[in-house]
Amino acid sequence: xxxxxxxxxxxxxxxxxxxxxxxxxxxxxxxxxxxxxxxxxxxxxxxxxxxxxxxxxxxxxxxxxxxxxxxxxxxxxxxxxxxxxxxxxxxxxxxxxxxxxxxxxxxxxxxxxxxxxxxxxxxxxxxxxxxxxxxxxxxxxxxxxxxxxxxxxxxxxxxxxxxxxxxxxxxxxxxxxxxxxxxxxxxxxxxxxxxxxxxxxxxxxxxxxxxxxxxxxxxxxxxxxxxxxxxxxxxxxxxxxxxxxxxxxxxxxxxxxxxxxxxxxxxxxxxxxxxxxxxxxxxxxxxxxxxxxxxxxxxxxxxxxxxxxxxxxxxxxxxxxxxxxxxxxxxxxxxxxxxxxxxxxxxxxxxxxxxxxxxxxxxxxxxxxxxxxxxxxxxxxxxxxxxxxxxxxxxxxxxxxxxxxxxxxxxxxxxxxxxxxxxxxxxxxxxxxxxxxxxxxxxxxxxxxxxxxxxxxxxxxxxxxxxxxxxxxxxxxxxxxxxxxxxxxxxxxxxxxxxxxxxxxxxxxxxxxxxxxxxxxxxxxxxxxxxxxxxxxxxxxxxxxxxxxxxxxxxxxxxxxxxxxxxxxxxxx
Amino acid sequence: xxxxxxxxxxxxxxxxxxxxxxxxxxxxxxxxxxxxxxxxxxxxxxxxxxxxxxxxxxxxxxxxxxxxxxxxxxxxxxxxxxxxxxxxxxxxxxxxxxxxxxxxxxxxxxxxxxxxxxxxxxxxxxxxxxxxxxxxxxxxxxxxxxxxxxxxxxxxxxxxxxxxxxxxxxxxxxxxxxxxxxxxxxxxxxxxxxxxxxxxxxxxxxxxxxxxxxxxxxxxxxxxxxxxxxxxxxxxxxxxxxxxxxxxxxxxxxxxxxxxxxxxxxxxxxxxxxxxxxxxxxxxxxxxxxxxxxxxxxxxxxxxxxxxxxxxxxxxxxxx
Numbered sequence: 001x002x003x004x005x006x007x008x009x010x011x012x013x014x015x016x017x018x019x020x021x022x023x024x025x026x027x028x029x030x031x032x033x034x035x036x037x038x039x040x041x042x043x044x045x046x047x048x049x050x051x052x053x054x055x056x057x058x059x060x061x062x063x064x065x066x067x068x069x070x071x072x073x074x075x076x077x078x079x080x081x082x083x084x085x086x087x088x089x090x091x092x093x094x095x096x097x098x099x100x101x102x103x104x105x106x107x108x109x110x111x112x113x114x115x116x117x118x119x120x121x122x123x124x125x126x127x128x129x130x131x132x133x134x135x136x137x138x139x140x141x142x143x144x145x146x147x148x149x150x151x152x153x154x155x156x157x158x159x160x161x162x163x164x165x166x167x168x169x170x171x172x173x174x175x176x177x178x179x180x181x182x183x184x185x186x187x188x189x190x191x192x193x194x195x196x197x198x199x200x201x202x203x204x205x206x207x208x209x210x211x212x213x214x215x216x217x218x219x220x221x222x223x224x225x226x227x228x229x230x231x232x233x234x235x236x237x238x239x240x241x242x243x244x245x246x247x248x249x250x251x252x253x254x255x256x257x258x259x260x261x262x263x264x265x266x267x268x269x270x271x272x273x274x275x276x277x278x279x280x281x282x283x284x285x286x287x288x289x290x291x292x293x294x295x296x297x298x299x300x301x302x303x304x305x306x307x308x309x310x311x312x313x314x315x316x317x318x319x320x321x322x323x324x325x326x327x328x329x330x331x332x333x334x335x336x337x338x339x340x341x342x343x344x345x346x347x348x349x350x351x352x353x354x355x356x357x358x359x360x361x362x363x364x365x366x367x368x369x370x371x372x373x374x375x376x377x378x379x380x381x382x383x384x385x386x387x388x389x390x391x392x393x394x395x396x397x398x399x400x401x402x403x404x405x406x407x408x409x410x411x412x413x414x415x416x417x418x419x420x421x422x423x424x425x426x427x428x429x430x431x432x433x434x435x436x437x438x439x440x441x442x443x444x445x446x447x448x449x450x451x452x453x454x455x456x457x458x459x460x461x462x463x464x465x466x467x468x469x470x471x472x473x474x475x476x477x478x479x480x481x482x483x484x485x486x487x488x489x490x491x492x493x494x495x496x497x498x499x500x501x502x503x504x505x506x507x508x509x510x511x512x513x514x515x516x517x518x519x520x521x522x523x524x525x526x527x528x529x530x531x532x533x534x535x536x537x538x539x540x541x542x543x544x545x546x547x548x549x550x551x552x553x554x555x556x557x558x559x560x561x562x563x564x565x566x567x568x569x570x571x572x573x
Numbered sequence: 574x575x576x577x578x579x580x581x582x583x584x585x586x587x588x589x590x591x592x593x594x595x596x597x598x599x600x601x602x603x604x605x606x607x608x609x610x611x612x613x614x615x616x617x618x619x620x621x622x623x624x625x626x627x628x629x630x631x632x633x634x635x636x637x638x639x640x641x642x643x644x645x646x647x648x649x650x651x652x653x654x655x656x657x658x659x660x661x662x663x664x665x666x667x668x669x670x671x672x673x674x675x676x677x678x679x680x681x682x683x684x685x686x687x688x689x690x691x692x693x694x695x696x697x698x699x700x701x702x703x704x705x706x707x708x709x710x711x712x713x714x715x716x717x718x719x720x721x722x723x724x725x726x727x728x729x730x731x732x733x734x735x736x737x738x739x740x741x742x743x744x745x746x747x748x749x750x751x752x753x754x755x756x757x758x759x760x761x762x763x764x765x766x767x768x769x770x771x772x773x774x775x776x777x778x779x780x781x782x783x784x785x786x787x788x789x790x791x792x793x794x795x796x797x798x799x800x801x802x803x804x805x806x807x808x809x810x811x812x813x814x815x816x817x818x819x820x821x822x823x824x825x826x827x828x829x830x831x832x833x834x835x836x837x838x839x840x841x842x843x844x845x846x847x848x849x850x851x852x853x854x855x856x857x858x859x860x861x862x863x864x865x866x867x868x869x870x871x872x873x874x875x876x877x878x879x880x881x882x883x884x885x886x887x888x889x890x891x892x893x
Contacts, residue, residue, distance in 0.1 A: 370787045392787055400789035413780035417802040426798070427788055477784075 001187050002053065002073075002155055004028040006065035009052050010257065019063060020258040022048050023211045026065075027284065032154065033181065035188040037202030037219060039195055039234070041496040042467070043254055045211035050157045050191040051077070069155075076148035078158045082140035086132035092143055093128030096150065103151045115146040120176055137358075138169040142176070149180070156181075157189045162197050166357040166523060167567045174201045193496055195238060199223055200570065207231045210255055210265035217290025227287050227297035230266045237501040239526035241569055244550060246530055249502035253466055264294070272296055315347035317383060318484060318517050319369075324378030326364055326541075338364045339375070340541040346534070348484070351511065351518045353532030353549060355525060355564070361541040362521045366487050369519070370405050371395060382485075401431045404478035408490040410470035414462040420473055421458040424448070428480050447476040450513070451506060468499035472506070479514065488520045492527060504531055525568040529553055537561050583837055585751060589691035594637045601634060616882035623878020629871025633864075636683060637690075646677035648684050648838045663856050670856050673846070674836070681838040682860045686868060688833045689840065692753050693819040699758035700819070701812045704765025709800050711766075712773040713792045723770075726763050734760035738826060753832060757822055765811050772807045776800050806883045813876035817869050824865060840865040 007028075010021040023045045030036050038046040048060065053067060054077035069075075079085040087095060096112040105111050116124035119142040132140055141161060148156060158177075162170040174197060181188055192198055198205055198219060205219040207228065215228040226232050236248040252269040255261060264282055267273040276295055284293040326339040339361045346352050354362045367373035369380065371392030382388040385399040392400060404427075407413035414423055424444045428435065435443075448457065451472040462470055471491060478486055488507075492500040508531055511518065520532055528535060528549060535549040537560065545558045556562045604610045617623035646667075652675045654661055661671040669678040711719045734757050741752040776782065777800060785795045824841040826832045833839035835846075840861040851858035 372783065372787055392789055393791075395789065397789060405784065405787045407780040407784065409780065413784055415781045415799055415803070417805075426785075430788060430790065481788075 001032045001034075001069070002028070002030045003068040004053070004065070005068065007049075007052070007062065007067060008064035009048055009057070009060050010063050011060050013258075018258070021063065021211060021260075022060065022257045023052070026211075026213060028206070028213075030155070030187045030189065032187050033185050034204065035181065035190065035202045037198035037205040038189065038191045038208055039193065039198050039205060040208035041193060041234075041254055041498060043256070044208040045257075046191045046193075046208045047080070047159055048211075049208070050159050050189060053155070053189065054157045073155060074151050074153045075155045075157065076151060076153035078141075078144050078148045078156065078161055080160045080163065082137065082144045083132065085144055086140060088132055091129055091131055092135070095143075096128070096147060099147050099150045105150070111150075115149055116143075118149065118180065119143075119146045121146070138165055138173065141165065141173060145177070145180075149184070152184065153186050155187045155189065157191070159191045160193070161190065162192070162194065167525075167564065168357070170197060171200075171567045171570055177201060195223060195235065195497070207234065210260050211257065212265065212293065213284055213291075214266065214293045215290055216284065221289050227290060227292045227299070228266075228294045229270045229272050229298060232298055233269075234498065237498040239501070239504065239524070239530045241526040241529060241553075241565075244529055246505055246508060247497075247501035249505055250498040253468075272298070315349060317345065318348045318350075319344075319346040319383070320381045321345070321365075321369070322379050322381070324365075324368060324375050324380065326361070326368060326373060326375045337541050339368070341378075342538070342541070342543055343378075344536055344543075344546070346485070346517050346519065348517055349511065349515050350534060351507075351520060351532045353528040353535045354519065354521045354538060355523065355528055355535060356538035357523060357564075359540070360538040362538050363489060364541075365538075366405070366489055366519065366521055369485075370403065370487060371400075397431065401481045402484045403487065404481050404483040404485075405487040406471075406474050406478050406489065406491050409494045410467060410474045411462065411494075413474050414470060414477075416462050418461070419458065420453075420460055420462075420465075423462075423473060424477055424480055427477055431481050443480055447480045450479060450510060451476045466499075467495050468502060471495060471499075471503055475503075475506070475510070479510065479516075482514070483516055486516050486518045488518055490522055491520075493522065493524065500527070507531055525553065525565060537564070583688060583833070586688040586691040589695065590637075590687040593691055593694045594634065597634050598638050601631065613879075613882060617875065617878035620878045620881050622874040623882065626871050626874025626876070626878055629867045630875055633686075633868050633871060637686070640683040641680075644677070644680045644683060646680045648676060648680040649836065650677070651675050652677070660850075660854050660857070669860055670854075672843075672857060676836075678857060678860070681843065682840075682864060685838040685840040685843060685861055686864060687839075688837065689820060689823045689827065689865075690868075692751065692832070693816060693823050696754045696758040696761070696819050697812060697816040699754060700761040700765055700815055701808060703758070704762035705769045705801075705804065705808050705811075707762070708766040708769030709773045709796050709804060710792070711770050712777045713796055713800070723767075726766060729760070730763050730767075732760075734822070735826070738831065742831060753823065753826065757819065761815055761819060761822075765815060768811055769804055769807060772804055773800055776803045810876055810880045810883070813872055813879060817873040817876065820865075820869050820872070 005027055007023060007026045008021050009023040010019055012019050026049060028036070038049060040046045051057070052060075052062070054075050056077065093112065096115065097108050100108045100111055112128065113124050116127065121127055121139060121142050127135070127139070132143070135143065162173060165173065177188065178201065190198065190201055202219050204217065205222050206213050207215040207222065207226070207230065209230050215222060215226055215231045222231055223235055226235060233248070233250045237250060239247045250269060255265055255268075261268055261278070263278040263280055264270070264273070267277040270277065274296065282293045282295045284291050287294075287297040321342065321344045323341050323343055324339055325337065325341055328336045328338055330336050342361070342365060344352065354365060356362045364373060368375050371390065374391065380389050382399070382402065385396075385402065387395045387399055421444060424447060425440055428440055428443050432439070444458070445455065448454065453469065453472055453476070457465065457469070457473075462473075465473065474491075492503050495503060504527065507518065510516075520528070522528060532549050534547065535552045536546045537544040537552070537558070539560055544560045545552055545556065552561060553565065556565055604614050614627070617627060652671065654671070654675055659671065659673045659675050661667055661675060663670045667677050667679065669682060672678050672681065711722055737760070738753065738756050741756050782795060782799050785799050823832060827839050827841040828845045830842070830845070833842055835842065843861040844858065844865070847854065847857040
C-alpha cells in the first residue's frame with residue numbers, strides 16, 4: 001500500500017544555502033489493514049513523517065528517496081489538536097458536507113449521518129447543527145475522524161490523536177479506531193509520544209530519534225525488551241502504575257536538526273556508547289526479534305528504578321480545607337457546582353495528589369487555595385495565617401509568600417519578554433523588598449542550582465529554552481520564595497516522558513532538601529503513584545475517595561476509582 | 574517674521590517642528606547605526622511597501638532638515654517683480670514659481686508641513702499613550718468596569734471630532750492650533766484603546782499574568798511589567814498608523830481654515846487656495862499635493878512594513 005525508500009525531508013537555509021535534514025533516510029512499508037505506531041520525543045521528526053506521507057510538506061522539501069503508493073491513493077490525515085483543526089464558525093454538518101462535496105458523494109446528508117453514526121457520535125441530528133466549540137474534546141476528535149473517513153481512505157494518518165483526551169475517552173477512541181479499521185480495511189499510521197496508546201493500538205512500532213528509525217518491530221517486543229539503548233531508556237522513563245517507583249530520566253536533550261552529531265545521533269546521551277558509535281552511523285539491521293540501528297544492541301533486561309522516600313518524621317498539620325463549595329452561574333441562570341463539599345488536609349513535607357478527569361474541579365480547588373477563586377461555603381485554614389480565607393490581594397505578604405503555584409504549560413507561564421534572571425528576581429524582590437543586589441543574585445543562583453540549571457541560562461529568554469528547562473525555571477520561580485506549600489497544576493502533562501521523569505525526580509529531591517509540602521494535580525495515575533503520599537479522587541466536584549496513595553491504588557473501594565485505574569492500566573505500557 | 578493670525582500656536586509649532594525633525598533625523602541615523610534596529614529596518618525593507626515608505630520618509634526628513642538652508646528665499650517675503658503682478662512661472666530664480674503674493678513657492682512648499690507635523694506628532698503621542706494605558710488597565714479591572722467603560726467608548730466613537738474641535742476653538746481663541754492636540758487626541762485614543770485592549774485581553778488570559786496575581790503583585794505593577802512589554806509591537810504599529818490618520822485629520826481641519834491661517838505656509842491651505850486655479854497654474858497645485866500625499870503614504874507604508882516585519886496583521890487590527 002505504502003512504500004517509503006531512503007526518504008530524507010528537510011529545508012534549505014535561507015542565507016547559507018545549507019541543506020538541513022529533519023528526516024534522514026527512512027525506510028518504511030505498510031500494507032492495507034496494518035497499523036504502525038511512530039513514537040519518539042518531540043522534535044524526533046515523527047509528525048514530519050506523518051505529514052510527508054499525507055502530502056503536507058508545508059515549506060519542507062524531499063531531499064532524497066521517494067514515497068511510493070499506488071496511483072491516486074486516498075490518504076487522510078487527522079490533525080493533532082481537534083479543537084483547532086475544525087473551522088470555528090461552521091457547523092459540523094456544513095463541514096462534513098463540504099468534504100463530501102469535494103469527494104463527489106451524491107446523497108450527502110445520508111452519507112453524513114452514516115459517518116457520524118460510524119464514529120459513534122450520539123444524537124447526530126442535533127450535533128450536525130452545532131459549532132465545534134459546543135462539542136467536547138472527545139466529540140471533536142470523532143468529528144475529525146468522520147471527516148477523514150469521508151473519502152474512504154486507504155491510509156489514515158493520525159497525529160497525536162489522544163493528547164487532549166481523558167484516560168477513559170482515550171480507551172473508547174482506540175477501540176473505535178480498531179473497529180473502523182476492521183470494517184473498512186484501511187492502513188493506519190499513529191504518531192504519538194505516548195507509548196501506552198501505541199501499545200494498545202499498534203501491532204508494529206517504529207521508535208524514532210533525531211529524524212531516523214532507531215528500532216522497528218513488534219510493539220510488545222519493543223516495549224518489553226527493546227534492544228536499542230534509546231528504546232530501553234524511553235520505556236524506563238514511563239512512570240509505573242503497578243509499583244511505587246520513580247521513573248528514570250534520560251540525561252541531555254535530543255539534537256536539533258542541523259546540529260546532529262556525526263555517527264549515531266543518540267551516542268552523546270547513550271550510557272553504552274563506544275568510539276565506533278561516535279564516528280559511524282549504524283544501519284537499521286535485524287537483531288534477534290526486532291530491527292535495530294545500533295552497533296551494540298542490548299540483550300539482558302535490567303531495571304534500576306529507585307523507590308520514593310516516605311515523608312520524614314515529626315509531621316505537623318499545615319493545611320485544612322473543610323467542606324468547601326464553589327458555584328458558577330451558567331447562561332440560563334442554572335447553578336453549576338464546580339466544587340461541592342470538598343475537604344482535604346495536608347501535613348508539612350507531604351505530597352497530596354488530586355486526580356480526576358477534566359471538569360472534575362481539580363484546578364478550581366487549586367485556584368481556591370491560591371486565592372484566585374471565591375468560594376461560597378466552607379473554610380480554609382493554613383497554620384499560622386489568619387488571613388488565608390481571603391482573596392490573594394487581601395492576604396498579607398507573608399501569607400502570599402507561603403504558597404506558590406506552578407502551571408501546566410511553561411511556555412505560557414513565563415513572560416516571553418523577560419530574561420530568566422528577571423523572572424527569578426521578580427518574586428524575590430517582591431517578598432524581600434529590602435534585599436541587596438548581591439543577596440538577590442545569590443538567591444537566584446541557589447535556586448538555579450537546586451533545579452539543576454546553570455548561570456548561562458540567566459541571560460536567556462524563555463523561547464531559547466526547551467520545555468523541560470522552562471518547567472525547571474517555573475519551579476525555581478516558585479521555590480525562590482521558600483514556600484511552605486507548592487501547588488503544581490498538571491506540571492508534567494505538557495512534557496515528553498523522559499523530561500517528565502526528570503521533573504518528577506527533581507520534585508522528590510527538592511522536597512527532601514527544602515521540605516515544602518506539595519499539592520499535585522494530574523489526570524495521570526502512574527505519575528501519582530510515583531510521587532504522591534496521599535491521594536484524593538475527584539469527580540464532578542465531589543470527593544469520591546481519599547486516603548493514602550498506596551492503599552487507594554492497590555485496593556480501590558469505589559467503582560469510579562476502579563474504572564479509572566482499569567482504563568489507565570489498559571493503555572499504559 | 575511670521576505674520577500669523579494665531580501667533581502663539583504657530584510659534585510653538587515651529588519650535589516643536591524643529592524638535593521633531595531633529596529627533597527623527599537622530600532616530601534615522603540611530604536606526605542605521607545600532608545593530609538590532611538595523612536588523613528591524615532590514616526586515617521592513619524586505620517588504621515592497623516598507624521600502625517605498627522608508628524612502629518617502631527619509632526624503633521628507635532630509636528636505637525638512639536641510640531644505641531651509643539650501644533655499645535662498647524666506648517663505649514670507651513678497652517680491653516686487655515689476656510687470657508681472659503674481660503667479661510668476663517656474664524659472665531659475667524661483668524653481669516652482671511664485672504664488673498670488675509673489676512669494677517663493679518652493680520655500681513655502683518646503684516649510685509647508687511644519688505645523689501639521691508638529692501638531693499631529695504631539696497628538697499621536699498623546700492618543701497612543703492615553704489609549705494604550707486605558708486599554709491595558711481595562712483588561713485587568715473587574716468585568717463590569719470594563720463593560721461600562723467600553724459602552725461609553727462605543728458611544729463616543731460615533732461622535733464626529735470636528736464638531737468638538739470647532740467648539741473648543743471658539744472657547745479657547747488664544748492657542749487654537751493647539752486645541753487640536755487634546756480634542757482630536759482624545760477621540761483618536763478611543764480607537765487605540767480598542768485595539769490595545771483587544772490585544773491585551775489575550776495577554777491577560779495567559780498563565781504568567783495569573784502567576785503574578787497569585788504572587789500578590791498589584792494591578793498597576795502587572796500592567797507595566799507583565800502586560801505592557803508584550804503589547805509593545807501593537808502599540809508601535811498603532812503609533813505609526815494613527816499618525817497618518819492624524820495628518821489627514823489636520824489637513825481636513827486646515828483645508829477649512831481651522832488650523833493654520835494665511836499667510837503661514839501650509840500644504841492643505843495651499844491646496845485650498847489653488848484648487849480653483851489648478852488648470853491654469855498647475856505648478857501651484859501639484860507640489861503641496863505631492864508633499865502631503867508622499868508623507869501620508871510614506872508613514873502608512875512604513876507602518877505596514879513594520880507590522881509585517883514584527884508579524885502583526887494590520888488588516889485585523891484595523892477592523893477592531
